[in-house]
Amino acid sequence: MEHEIIRKEDLNPKDYLIEVKAPMVAKKIQPGQFVVLMTHPKGERIPMSVQKAENGNVTMFIKKLGKTSVELYTYKVGDHLENVIGPMGNPVEIKKYGNVAICSDLVCGHAENYALCKALRQVDGNHVISMQTFPSKDMMYLEEELRGVSDEYYITLEDGSYGIKGHYRDVLEKLMKKGKIDMVFAGGQTDGYVPLAELTKSYNVPTMVTLRPIMVDATGMCGSCRVFIDGEMKLACIDGPMFDAHKVNFKELLNRVKLFKKQEAIALENYNKMR
Amino acid sequence: MVKIIKNRVRMPELSVEERTKTFNEVPLGYSEEQAIKEAKRCLQCKDSPCTKNCPVNVDVNGFINELAKGNFKEAFLKIKKDNPIPAIAGRVCPQENQCEGACTMGKAGDAINIGKLESFLGDWAMEKGIREDFAIKEKDQKVAIIGSGPSGISCAVDLRKYGYKVTIFEALHKAGGVLQYGIPEFRLPKKVVDEELSYLKEIGVDIRLNNIVGQNLSFDELRDGYDAIYIGTGAGAPFFVGIEGEELNGVYSANEFLIRTNLMKAYKFPEYDTLLFVGKKVGVIGAGNVAMDSARSALRSGAEVYILYRRTKEHSPAREEELRHALEEGIHFMELVAPTKILGENGWVKGIELVKMKLGEPDKSGRPRPEKIKGSEFIMDLDTVVEAIGTRPNRLFLRTVPELKTTSRGIIEVDEKLGNIEGVYAGGDAISGGATVIQALGEGRKAAKSIHDYLCAR
Numbered sequence: 001m002e003h004e005i006i007r008k009e010d011l012n013p014k015d016y017l018i019e020v021k022a023p024m025v026a027k028k029i030q031p032g033q034f035v036v037l038m039t040h041p042k043g044e045r046i047p048m049s050v051q052k053a054e055n056g057n058v059t060m061f062i063k064k065l066g067k068t069s070v071e072l073y074t075y076k077v078g079d080h081l082e083n084v085i086g087p088m089g090n091p092v093e094i095k096k097y098g099n100v101a102i103c104s105d106l107v108c109g110h111a112e113n114y115a116l117c118k119a120l121r122q123v124d125g126n127h128v129i130s131m132q133t134f135p136s137k138d139m140m141y142l143e144e145e146l147r148g149v150s151d152e153y154y155i156t157l158e159d160g161s162y163g164i165k166g167h168y169r170d171v172l173e174k175l176m177k178k179g180k181i182d183m184v185f186a187g188g189q190t191d192g193y194v195p196l197a198e199l200t201k202s203y204n205v206p207t208m209v210t211l212r213p214i215m216v217d218a219t220g221m222c223g224s225c226r227v228f229i230d231g232e233m234k235l236a237c238i239d240g241p242m243f244d245a246h247k248v249n250f251k252e253l254l255n256r257v258k259l260f261k262k263q264e265a266i267a268l269e270n271y272n273k274m275r
Numbered sequence: 276m277v278k279i280i281k282n283r284v285r286m287p288e289l290s291v292e293e294r295t296k297t298f299n300e301v302p303l304g305y306s307e308e309q310a311i312k313e314a315k316r317c318l319q320c321k322d323s324p325c326t327k328n329c330p331v332n333v334d335v336n337g338f339i340n341e342l343a344k345g346n347f348k349e350a351f352l353k354i355k356k357d358n359p360i361p362a363i364a365g366r367v368c369p370q371e372n373q374c375e376g377a378c379t380m381g382k383a384g385d386a387i388n389i390g391k392l393e394s395f396l397g398d399w400a401m402e403k404g405i406r407e408d409f410a411i412k413e414k415d416q417k418v419a420i421i422g423s424g425p426s427g428i429s430c431a432v433d434l435r436k437y438g439y440k441v442t443i444f445e446a447l448h449k450a451g452g453v454l455q456y457g458i459p460e461f462r463l464p465k466k467v468v469d470e471e472l473s474y475l476k477e478i479g480v481d482i483r484l485n486n487i488v489g490q491n492l493s494f495d496e497l498r499d500g501y502d503a504i505y506i507g508t509g510a511g512a513p514f515f516v517g518i519e520g521e522e523l524n525g526v527y528s529a530n531e532f533l534i535r536t537n538l539m540k541a542y543k544f545p546e547y548d549t550l551l552f553v554g555k556k557v558g559v560i561g562a563g564n565v566a567m568d569s570a571r572s573a574l575r576s577g578a579e580v581y582i583l584y585r586r587t588k589e590h591s592p593a594r595e596e597e598l599r600h601a602l603e604e605g606i607h608f609m610e611l612v613a614p615t616k617i618l619g620e621n622g623w624v625k626g627i628e629l630v631k632m633k634l635g636e637p638d639k640s641g642r643p644r645p646e647k648i649k650g651s652e653f654i655m656d657l658d659t660v661v662e663a664i665g666t667r668p669n670r671l672f673l674r675t676v677p678e679l680k681t682t683s684r685g686i687i688e689v690d691e692k693l694g695n696i697e698g699v700y701a702g703g704d705a706i707s708g709g710a711t712v713i714q715a716l717g718e719g720r721k722a723a724k725s726i727h728d729y730l731c732a733r
């Protein structure tokens with residue numbers, strides 16, 4: 001049977017990784033693309049970021065947030081998922097960018113950070129700078145692995161208990177001031193994209209960000225993930241998920257991700273009561 | 276002397292009170308006696324206008340004649356010869372424009388209830404486990420079918436009958452295409468869809484779910500691995516009106532509303548995980564079948580529902596039965612209005628600005644062209660808007676085959692159902708932009724014949 005869980009590990013008290021057998025997906029997925037996961041036949045289809053795709057397995061980073069991710073955390077090695085579908089979306093163009101910063105401050109972003117660093121570093125002429133932000137030291141993960149796939153690595157903690165105090169944007173600004181950044185890729189908190197876009201625009205550095213609006217089929221059928229790029233409606237699932245940060249209407253996106261806030265809370269509450 | 280019985284035997288239906296509380300199917304089915312009684316009304320016209328007016332030319336006289344004699348199995352097999360999914364087609368075909376529309380009895384009284392007799396036989400055969408029996412003379416050639424909707428289904432069945440090895444690639448996690456994700460349970464129970472599809476597996480069609488051509492396998496891989504390809508990818512991408520406010524929460528494409536409801540079973544939350552917000556007052560833009568499906572789904576979630584249509588009721592493209600059911604269930608039908616702007620508050624839908632319309636000269640479709648009445652704009656309070664103004668072929672697939680000739684709306688251009696690439700055929704909504712299940716079935720069958728001719732000549 002497909003989609004057996006091979007490995008499940010805590011990344012920190014909130015985030016975890018699972019490695020799942022998905023040979024069809026693993027064979028084709030490239031950095032920038034994502035998968036759609038269904039835990040069981042009555043489950044929802046949810047988009048997930050992939051850190052690695054090796055030996056017919058895909059490794060996903062997940063935050064315990066809503067009903068599905070909390071329920072999935074109870075699955076054990078050897079259990080099976082209903083579906084891991086993909087790859088979805090478009091890959092990032094793997095080419096020479098020069099000094100390229102890859103930044104993340106949220107679980108999905110960290111997974112992509114690794115995938116992108118690894119791929120971009122293989123292109124001659126790229127100097128890959130990886131940056132991560134966490135709230136505190138006990139929440140950190142992936143430092144060692146990212147150091148292994150990047151030319152420069154920065155960790156910033158909001159409480160300053162390790163590495164640099166602050167956000168990756170602070171490091172980015174210093175480097176941009178010195179003219180050391182040609183391209184930025186970022187994945188993580190949507191509200192964090194707003195100051196990021198303002199910052200990189202002021203230095204005129206092209207910036208691509210991964211958007212994660214609510215999706216259902218993720219094949220371009222439902223229009224739930226519509227985003228507005230330079231005033232034009234695009235679908236994040238098939239036109240993205242990465243877009244030019246300087247063109248995205250973040251205000252609309254930040255509102256659209258709140259669509260099911262109430263229902264999501266009810267779903268989680270119901271689930272917790274049933275357990 | 277043939278005795279004319281003007282009134283058809285009505286199929287019993289769920290009461291309106293019950294309907295608004297459940298997603299159970301509205302028509303309750305004929306008893307055997309009722310079906311025979313209705314079949315006996317048929318005049319058995321020699322020129323069979325019903326058959327001529329059917330996109331797959333089902334032998335209507337033939338099956339009704341057997342049915343009237345109580346030969347259910349023979350009647351079922353007569354339909355099955357031309358239509359692989361009678362239980363589905365009987366439920367979703369716009370019979371009033373096809374077989375029943377041409378029925379001679381219709382001139383004297385009610386047309387024969389052909390659709391309901393068809394679904395009765397489909398259901399009867401399913402219950403009894405009756406299958407069409409045929410021997411397959413296996414051939415070595417392989418055909419790939421992209422999409423498991425109506426046209427893919429009929430193409431697959433015919434190709435299997437010719438003896439080819441058939442593989443269907445379906446992007447979603449369930450087979451059936453629009454039958455699965457689009458049409459609600461109260462109109463087409465998913466049990467019926469799954470049952471009629473299980474027949475495909477029995478005759479050896481390999482259905483591979485979660486296979487998105489262009490994503491996890493390329494069109495070139497299919498061309499390398501198969502002797503011919505049939506594109507039945509449908510028209511699964513929504514149109515939006517393109518007015519201000521479509522980014523607001525509470526605005527859905529009908530596709531999203533129905534995918535959440537049907538494919539993902541959001542109406543069974545929390546048993547199912549998928550969420551759907553349906554407000555207290557819902558406006559559905561459009562008046563076709565998809566609009567009726569959306570409106571009636573919203574109603575069953577407890578909402579007050581308004582159809583907002585730019586023409587008048589009589590020009591609605593919905594099936595007669597859907598429109599009747601919608602009105603019976605208490606859906607409000609607002610005629611001669613078009614949306615100009617969706618209004619919001621704190622990121623959520625608060626209302627809609629509508630402009631009044633009047634009917635002008637007939638347009639290309641033969642229906643009067645709706646024209647805006649200047650200065651007649653008014654505001655209606657709503658908290659949910661569902662846009663059901665049509666769909667188009669999905670560009671996700673099309674962009675993977677740039678050599679395929681398409682119109683500006685992404686509709687595949689075909690000549691005699693043959694795409695412009697050798698060995699590649701197309702049909703269904705992918706070439707029409709959006710039509711009926713039965714038309715797609717017909718095109719799938721025609722393509723199967725063309726593929727057979729092509730492979731024989733090779």
